[in-house]
Amino acid sequence: MENPTLNKRIVKDRLFAGGIFLLSMVTISPIVLIIYKLVSKGYRQINFDFFSKKAPDTYEAMVAVNSGEIIPGGILNGITGTLFMVLIASAMAIPIGLMIGIFLYDQKTKRYAGIVRDIVDILQGVPSIVLGLIAYFWVVKNITHGFSALAGSTALAIMMLPLIIRSTEETLKMIPESIREAGFALGVPYHKIILRVLIPSGFSGLATGILLAISRIIGETAPLMLTALGSMEVNLNMTKPTSAVPLLIWEFYNDPNMIDLIWSSSLFLMMVVLLLNLVSKQLIAKRS
Amino acid sequence: MFNSERIVKTLLFLASAVVILVTAGMVYSLTSGAIPVFKEFGLRFIISSEWNPTEGREVYGALPFIIGTLLTSLIAIILCFPLAFSTSLFIGEYYRGTRMASITGTMVDMLAGIPSIVYGLWGFYVLRPLIVALGWSAQGFSIFTAGVVLAIMIIPYATSITTEIIKMVSNDLKEAAYSLGATRREVIFNVIVPNARSGIFTSYILAFGRALGETMAVTMLIGNSNMIPKGIFDSGNTMASVIANQFGEADGLKLSALIAIALLLFVITGIINGIGKLIVKKYSV
Amino acid sequence: MSDLIKHIDDPVLEIRNLSVAYNKDKPAVTDVSAGIKKNKVTAIMGPSGCGKSTLLRAINRMHDLYPNIDINGDILLNGEETTNMSTIMLRRKIGMVFQRPNPFPTMSIHDNVIAGYKLNGIRLKKSDRNEIVEKSLRDVALWDEVKDSLTKKGTFLSGGQQQRLCIARALAFRPDMILLDEPTSALDPVATKKVEELLTQLKEHYTILLVTHNMSQAARISDYSMFMYLGELIEYGKTKDMFIKPIDKRTEEYLTGKFS
Numbered sequence: 001m002e003n004p005t006l007n008k009r010i011v012k013d014r015l016f017a018g019g020i021f022l023l024s025m026v027t028i029s030p031i032v033l034i035i036y037k038l039v040s041k042g043y044r045q046i047n048f049d050f051f052s053k054k055a056p057d058t059y060e061a062m063v064a065v066n067s068g069e070i071i072p073g074g075i076l077n078g079i080t081g082t083l084f085m086v087l088i089a090s091a092m093a094i095p096i097g098l099m100i101g102i103f104l105y106d107q108k109t110k111r112y113a114g115i116v117r118d119i120v121d122i123l124q125g126v127p128s129i130v131l132g133l134i135a136y137f138w139v140v141k142n143i144t145h146g147f148s149a150l151a152g153s154t155a156l157a158i159m160m161l162p163l164i165i166r167s168t169e170e171t172l173k174m175i176p177e178s179i180r181e182a183g184f185a186l187g188v189p190y191h192k193i194i195l196r197v198l199i200p201s202g203f204s205g206l207a208t209g210i211l212l213a214i215s216r217i218i219g220e221t222a223p224l225m226l227t228a229l230g231s232m233e234v235n236l237n238m239t240k241p242t243s244a245v246p247l248l249i250w251e252f253y254n255d256p257n258m259i260d261l262i263w264s265s266s267l268f269l270m271m272v273v274l275l276l277n278l279v280s281k282q283l284i285a286k287r288s
Numbered sequence: 289m290f291n292s293e294r295i296v297k298t299l300l301f302l303a304s305a306v307v308i309l310v311t312a313g314m315v316y317s318l319t320s321g322a323i324p325v326f327k328e329f330g331l332r333f334i335i336s337s338e339w340n341p342t343e344g345r346e347v348y349g350a351l352p353f354i355i356g357t358l359l360t361s362l363i364a365i366i367l368c369f370p371l372a373f374s375t376s377l378f379i380g381e382y383y384r385g386t387r388m389a390s391i392t393g394t395m396v397d398m399l400a401g402i403p404s405i406v407y408g409l410w411g412f413y414v415l416r417p418l419i420v421a422l423g424w425s426a427q428g429f430s431i432f433t434a435g436v437v438l439a440i441m442i443i444p445y446a447t448s449i450t451t452e453i454i455k456m457v458s459n460d461l462k463e464a465a466y467s468l469g470a471t472r473r474e475v476i477f478n479v480i481v482p483n484a485r486s487g488i489f490t491s492y493i494l495a496f497g498r499a500l501g502e503t504m505a506v507t508m509l510i511g512n513s514n515m516i517p518k519g520i521f522d523s524g525n526t527m528a529s530v531i532a533n534q535f536g537e538a539d540g541l542k543l544s545a546l547i548a549i550a551l552l553l554f555v556i557t558g559i560i561n562g563i564g565k566l567i568v569k570k571y572s573v
Numbered sequence: 574m575s576d577l578i579k580h581i582d583d584p585v586l587e588i589r590n591l592s593v594a595y596n597k598d599k600p601a602v603t604d605v606s607a608g609i610k611k612n613k614v615t616a617i618m619g620p621s622g623c624g625k626s627t628l629l630r631a632i633n634r635m636h637d638l639y640p641n642i643d644i645n646g647d648i649l650l651n652g653e654e655t656t657n658m659s660t661i662m663l664r665r666k667i668g669m670v671f672q673r674p675n676p677f678p679t680m681s682i683h684d685n686v687i688a689g690y691k692l693n694g695i696r697l698k699k700s701d702r703n704e705i706v707e708k709s710l711r712d713v714a715l716w717d718e719v720k721d722s723l724t725k726k727g728t729f730l731s732g733g734q735q736q737r738l739c740i741a742r743a744l745a746f747r748p749d750m751i752l753l754d755e756p757t758s759a760l761d762p763v764a765t766k767k768v769e770e771l772l773t774q775l776k777e778h779y780t781i782l783l784v785t786h787n788m789s790q791a792a793r794i795s796d797y798s799m800f801m802y803l804g805e806l807i808e809y810g811k812t813k814d815m816f817i818k819p820i821d822k823r824t825e826e827y828l829t830g831k832f833s
Contacts, residue, residue: 006659009694013471020382023374027447028395030440034402034410099303106300116304118565119311125561126314127501129528130550133535137317158310165307190293219403222503222532246405253409253508266406273401460675464739466638467669468746469661470692478692482679 038270042263050074050264054234055248061257071258075265077234078248081149084236085228085244086214088153093160094210100161101168102194124162131155132223140227149235149242152228156220160213167209171202208280215276219269221246245269318554321547328541333548339514341534341542348545350552352516356431356524357553360506361499363435363520364442365492371439372446372495373488377476379447380454393451400444408508411437416509425521429511432520437509438499446495453487454480486571490564497560501553503528527553584608585750585780586632591646593627593636601627603804604646609750609797614772614781616795616812618788620832624804625784629752632782633667634660651749665693668743670753674735676727676742683723685738686710689746709741713771733764737771750780757790769794788828792816800824 049072056064056073064071100116107113132155139151179201183193199206224230229241230251249265252258325333325348336349375396383389415436416428424432457480465475481488511523512533525533527549538546586609593602602624609615617625627636636642637660648655655663676685686706690697697705706723710716715737719730727738736756743751753772757765772781773794785791791798791812798812800821808815808824819825826832 006661009471009474009661010659013473016473016476017382020374020377023371024378024392027371027375027443028392030410031395031398031402033414034406037410037414038406096303096306099300100307103300103304106297113304116307119307121561121565122558123307123311125497125501125557127503127528127553127557129501129503129531130314130318130554133531133547133550134314134317136535137321138313161307161310191296194296215401219405221403221405222507222528225532226535246403249405249409250504253405253412262409266403266409269403270401270406273403274398277397277401458675460671460673461677463635463638464669464671464675464677464742465688465692466660467633467635467664467671468689468692468742469663469665471661474692474694478688479677482677485679 035270038263038267042265042267045070045261045264046268050268051079052076055232055243055251055261056258057232058255058257061255061261065257065260071260075245075248075261075268077231077243078245078265080234080236081228081231081243081247082218082245084242085149085153085156085224086218088149088238089156089160089217090210090214092153092157093164093213097161097164097213098168098199098206100165102172102198104165104169105172120162120165123158124166126158128155128159128220129222129226131158132226134158135223135227144239146239147227147229147241148239149228150238152224152242152244153238155223155227156217159217159220159223163213163216164209167212168202168206171205171209172198174205175201204283204286208283211276211280211283215273215280218276219246219273221250225250245272314554318547318551321544322551324544325541325548333545334552337516346541348541350527350545350549352514353525353527353530353549354552355516356510357500357526357528357556359431359517359520359524360435360438360510360526361496363432364438364499365496367436367439368442368446368495369492372443372450372492375443375447376450376454380451381476381480382472384455393448396444396447399440402441404441404502404504405508407437407441408505411505411509419521425523427511427523429509429523430521431510431517431524434506434510434526435520437505438502441502441505442495442499445498446491449491449494450484450488453484453491456487457483486567490567493560493564493567497557497564500557500560501528503532507532581608581610583611585611585651586782587647587649587652588628588632589647589649591628591631591648592644593624593631594643596641597643600804602631605801605806607799607806607809609780609782611780612776612778613796614776614783614794615797615799616791617782617784617799617801618786618791618827619801620827621786623801625799625801626754627804628801629754629782629784632752633664633669635669661693665689665746666749668746668748668751670736670739670743670751670756672755673759674732674739676730676735676738678726678728680727681724682719682727682730682738685727686741686745688742705745709745710738712744712775713737713741714767715741731764733760733767736760736764736768740768740771740775744775744779748779750782751775753781753783755784755786758786765790800827802827 051074053074054077055075056071060073061071104113104117135151135155139154140147144150175198179197180193183197224244224247228244228247230247231241231243235242245265246269249262252261252265329348333348333350335351337351338347338349339352340347375392379389379393411433416433419425419433420428461479461483462475465479470478506526507529510525510529512525512529513523514525517524531546531550535546588605588607591602591605592600594600605628617628619625630636631644632648634655636644650666677688680688683706684691686709687702707716710719715734718734727735730738757768760768769790775781783795795812798815799806800808802823808819808821815824816828819828
C-alpha cells in the first residue's frame with residue numbers, strides 16, 4: 001500500500017494554488033499592457049481636431065512629423081463612416097433579428113425552430129472575412145457596382161444577426177410565462193402581446209443584446225477592407241466607398257508618415273467598445 | 289382579431305426564412321465561385337503546396353494556408369489552455385464570489401472587447417521586437433508570433449465558458465470529497481474536472497473555432513509567405529489572412545482560388561462548431 | 574442546562590464551549606459543550622435554523638472551506654484537539670453523510686466506495702480494493718443488490734441505495750465516528766426505514782452522530798439526544814428519558830409539537 005505522506009500532499013496543494021494564481025495574473029497582464037501602450041502613446045493626439053477633422057493626407061503628416069509637431073487632422077471621416085455603416089447594419093439586422101428571436105421563443109420545441117437555431121449557430125461561427133467576401137459578391141458586384149457603405153453594412157449586419165437572435169430568445173425565455181398568459185387571458189391579440197407585453201418587459205435584455213452586437217462589429221476591419229474599402233472624405237452615400245475607424249487604423253499603419261496616428265485611433269476605438277460593454281453590463285445589473 | 293394573429297405568425301415565419309436564405313445563399317455563392325479553381329486543379333487545390341499567380345503559369349494550391357491556419361490555431365489553443373484553465377479555477381473556485389474574482393473576470397472580458405486590429409498593432413510593436421530580441425526569428429514575423437496573439441484573443445471565450453461549467457459542479461459533491469480528506473487540488477482533479485470535462489472540452493473546441501477564422505491580427509504578424517512553414521518560427525499565411533492580403537489584386541482564377549479557400553474555411557469552422565454543439569447536446573440531457 | 578449530561582465517561586468526541594458565527598452579529602451556535610459516547614447513536618434535534626447542522630459541520634471542520642466563519646472553543650477527538658490535526662487526517666477519522674445522496678456521478682459504484690482512498694492518493698492492491706468494497710457494501714446491506722453491477726455509475730441507483738452507497742463510502746476508511754446530516758430527508762419512507770435499521774446495526778462498530786429534524790426518528794434509533802434551540806444546547810440526555818420527561822420547558826414544547 002503506497003501512502004503519499006501528508007506533507008507531500010499539502011505541499012502539492014499549495015504549489016498548485018500558487019501556480020493557479022501566477023498563471024491567472026499572466027492571463028490578465030495583456031489587457032493592462034495593451035491599455036498602457038495605447039494610453040501612453042495615444043493620449044496626446046486626442047483633442048478637439050481629432051473628432052472634428054478628416055484624416056490628413058500623407059504629405060501633411062510628413063511635414064508635421066519632420067518638424068516634430070503633432071500630426072494635424074483627425075478621424076472624422078472614420079467616425080462618421082463607422083456610425084453610418086453601423087446604423088445601416090442595425091436597421092437591417094435588428095428588426096429581423098428581433099422577429100426571428102421571437103419566432104424561436106414562440107416555437108420553442110418545434111422541429112423547424114431547431115433547424116433555424118442550428119443554422120443561426122452556423123452563421124455565428126462564420127469567420128468575418130468570409131462574410132466580407134460574401135458581401136463583396138452580393139452587393140459590390142451586383143448592387144452598387146463598386147465598393148460601398150451598403151456592402152460593408154451588409155457584412156456587419158450578417159455578423160449582428162445571430163447575436164441579436166440568440167440574445168432575444170434568451171431574454172424572452174426569462175420572462176415568466178405567467179406575464180404572457182395574463183395577456184392572453186385578457187383576450188389581447190397576439191401582435192399586441194408581443195409589442196405591449198414581451199418587448200417592454202424584456203426591453204433591457206434586448207437592448208443589452210443589441211449593444212453587445214454593435215460592440216462586436218464596431219472594431220471589425222477585415223470584412224470592411226473587402227467591401228467599404230475606405231475613403232478620405234466624409235461620405236454619407238450608401239453606394240460610395242466609406243471609411244471607418246478600423247479602416248483608418250489600417251491605413252495609418254501602412255503609411256510610415258501617419259504611423260503615429262494609430263495609437264490615438266486605437267485608443268478611441270477600444271474606449272468605444274469598452275464603453276458599450278460597460279453600458280450593457282449596467283443594463284443587465286439594473287434588470288436583476 | 290384572429291386574422292391579425294395569423295399575419296403576425298406568418299411574418300415571424302418569413303423572418304426565420306431570411307436566416308436560412310442568407311446561409312443557403314452563402315453556400316451557393318462560395319461554391320459557385322470556387323468551381324473554376326476546382327475544375328482546373330481538382331483535389332490538387334487542397335493537397336498542393338504551390339501558389340503561383342504569375343500569368344501563364346498560374347498554379348493554386350491551398351495546402352500552405354491550411355497548414356498555417358491549423359498550426360497557428362493549435363499553438364493558440366496550447367498556450368491558451370493553461371492560462372484560461374487557471375483563470376477559470378481562480379474565478380470559479382479559488383476566489384469564487386470575491387471582489388478579486390469579479391475584477392479578474394472583468395479584465396478577462398475586456399480582452400474580448402479589443403478589436404483584432406489593435407491586437408495586431410500590439411503584437412507588431414510589442415511582441416514582435418521581443419521575439420526578435422530572443423533570437424527566435426529574424427524579423428519576428430512568424431507562425432508562433434501570430435499564435436501567441438491568437439492565444440490572448442481566445443482566452444476570454446475559453447475562460448468564460450469554463451468558469452461557468454466549473455461553478456456548476458455541485459457543492460454537495462465537492463463537500464463529499466472534502467469530507468473524505470481530499471485537498472483542494474485533489475477535489476479539483478477528482479471531482480471538478482471529471483464532472484466538468486465535456487463542458488471544458490467544448491469551450492476549447494469553440495475557442496479553436498474562433499482562432500481559425502481570425503484575420504487582421506494574424507495578417508499583421510504572420511509574415512504572409514505562400515510557402516509551407518518550415519517550423520513555428522518561420523513565416524507563413526493562414527486561410528483568412530491570404531484572403532485579406534491578396535483579395536485586392538485578385539480576379540479570374542486567383543479570385544476563384546481565394547473563394548475556394550473561403551469555402552474551405554467556412555466548412556472547417558462549421559464542422560468544428562458542429563462538433564462543439566454535438567458534445568453540448570449529448571451531455572446536457 | 575439543568576440536569577443534562579455534564580460528563581460522559583471516555584467520550585470519543587468532546588465539544589467544549591463551541592461557538593460558530595457566520596458573521597459577527599449572527600451567531601449560529603453559542604457555547605455548546607457535550608461529550609459523545611462511543612458506539613452509540615446520538616441524535617441532534619431542533620427546529621430548522623437552530624444550529625444543529627452548523628454544530629455537526631464544525632466537528633469535521635467543514636467550515637474551514639468557507640471564508641469569514643468565526644469558530645471559538647475546542648473539539649477533541651479521542652482526547653486530541655482537532656484544530657491541531659490536519660483537516661485531511663481529521664476528515665479521514667470522521668466520516669460524513671449528507672442530506673441529499675451525493676455519489677460521485679463520474680465514478681462507478683465500486684470506485685465510489687473506495688473514493689476516499691482514491692482522493693487521498695492511496696493506491697491499493699486489487700485484492701485489497703475488492704475486499705474493502707465488498708466489506709463496506711455488506712456493512713450497509715447493499716452488497717447483494719449491487720454486486721453484479723459494480724462497474725455501473727452510482728447515480729443509476731435509487732435514492733435510498735445511493736444514500737447507503739454514500740454511507741459505505743464514509744465507512745470504507747474505517748472512521749472513528751460518522752456524522753450524518755439529515756440523511757433521510759430526501760428519501761421515501763421505505764428507504765428511510767432501511768437507513769434507520771442500518772444505523773442501529775452500525776453502532777456496534779461506529780460512533781454515530783445524527784442530525785435530524787424528525788423527532789420520531791430520533792426516538793426510534795438514538796440512544797442519546799440533544800435538543801438545540803436558537804443556537805444553544807438546551808437539553809442533552811438519554812433519548813428515553815428526554816422523550817418521557819423532558820426537563821426544559823422548551824424541549825417539552827418542541828416534543829409535543831408546539832413549534833417545529
